[in-house]
Amino acid sequence: MPLRAHSGRKGCGPGHEARFKRLFLAGGCALGLLTAGSLHAQTPQPRKEGQLISPSLLAAHRGGTLRLVAAASGGTLDPHINYSGKYINLFAVVYDGLTTFKKVPGPDGNTVVADLAETLPAPQDGGRTYVFTLRPDIHFSNGRTVTTADVAASMRRIFRVGSPTAGSFYSAIVGADLCLKEPATCTLSGGVVEDPAHRTITFHLSSPDTEFLQKLAFTHAVIVPADTPDHDIGNTPIPSTGPYAIASYDPNKSLVLNRNPAFREWSAEAQPDGYPDTITYSFGIPDEAAVTAVENGQYDWMEGSIPMDRLGELGSRYTAQTHVMPHAAMYFLPMNVNLPPFNVQKARQAVNYALNRKAMVIFYGGPGIARPLCGMLPSSLPGATDFCFYTKGASPSAPAPRWSAPDLEKARQLVRESGTAGQKVTLITANTSVDMAMGTWVRDMLQSLGYQATLRPLSSSVAFNYMQNTSNKVQIALKDWSADYPSPSNFLDDLLGCENFHPNSDSSINIPGFCDKRIQALMDRAKTDVSLTPQQSEALWREADKLVMEQAPIAPLIEKDTVLLTSPRLGNFFYTTVNQLFFSQVWVQ
Incomplete structure (x- = not known):
């Protein structure tokens, strides 16, 4: 599937010969308008434990249908x-x-x-x-x-x-x-x-x-009934305890949540009662069309990254509906350490050296919402990465404090030394606009290093599971990842822990198939030693981060904020650091 080239916006000079330059400049101009400072979100005051919603407020905003789209x-x-x-x-x-x-x-x-x-x-x-x-x-x-x-x-x-x-x-x-x-x-x-x-x-x-x-x-x-079958229930809803219950699901069309008639609020901090009567999730709307639909109020929120070519209009015309919010998240390239060519360390290091992380920032939306990432830990986490091995003029033995530029000469030298030049490489990505833009650039980069590289985009509904299963023989992939809760373990141990590699399974989040006993021992101590101070634990995670990046089973690209677009009718924008937009607490009437 070809990547659509975007012409420059007002103020961007046209006429560039390379498709990459057109994309790069379009994104850069768009993000001159979209920065964290140009957007805002009203933060509601949370209820305290035991505090009830005032009857008048509840009556004014309770009801209606929250409409989500993906x-x-x-x-x-x-x-x-x-x-x-x-x-x-x-x-x-x-x-x-x-x-x-x-x-x-x-x-x-x-x-x-x-x-x-x-x-x-x-x-x-x-x-x-x-x-x-x-x-x-x-x-x-x-x-x-x-x-x-x-x-x-x-x-x-x-x-x-x-x-x-x-x-x-x-x-x-x-x-x-x-x-x-x-x-x-x-x-x-x-x-x-x-x-x-x-x-x-x-x-x-x-x-x-x-x-x-x-x-x-x-x-x-989460707690489900004891008689729930011990297998993947697929499209069948399981009885639940929260304010909403799944009423129907057609993976090709929609997911519908209605109020749970058995729910009563036992803790406003843990599980507050909800405002909307119904939450609908519609599927099959491409991200470009979804942006327009949410801007116009046909839907109230869209899932996924905003396409780069739409960010300028959000920053100029829809600032009240656009919210840039912090979240520990990144994009990265997992490389299979058990398959050629990336079963050779120098080949993996070459990819890290060759990456133009500035380009990846632009493809996601610009410096207002993304930053280059050299290690496994985004800056908002304890023990965040404070080194960069793979940048111009640096190395694992002499790291730089931050990323500055790719080193293509070093990368090509490593490919030659690895003996992997000329091998065929297939890059797997999701078929969203942002992933396709990044993936096309990475494919071209791999070709410039001497590989016969192709890009294979998959539906976002199946791409992650496909990447995880060793039966699919994925050599390299493009994936985003966010914290389940704010801890270094969510990035280092989850993505590279020995216990998370399960061959021939769709639930093998250690996509590279990486396992290093020394690194695992460091991570295990950081997780289990209750005598450690927070600073000592952070030091262990940072040491594990450095050892991981020396072996380079993953190539980090960027850390990213979350850009959320909501409809003009959605009120009480309610964002939590763990669950992001918290659907039960927004108002739609």
């Missing part, structure tokens, strides 16, 4: 399996876990609070034991009461269905090692102990996990 659906409805931001953020108003992140705007949204549990338990036994007490009288959308049996079964189900984070998030639970080896017979015996009479669930860990409460707050640990 180019494609997001795959399975199974919350223990789906790992797409497209649905995970939506699932936040459908399902609940024992813990969750506080539903408030701003940095306080990173705070873990009790959800289905009455309170957050203090860790016992040196951080190896957590005892939760289940709130009473909470019901699933099918009317059944939530019990400790549902909690225990849900934790087992994470392993039985092969959740993508079963290993990285929940492997510390006693018995998890056996569950990872034999998922079908998983019992977590001794690891998850229920006491129905006292409504308690006790977790025993084989080693401390300093992020255990955050991991229980993630979508893959």
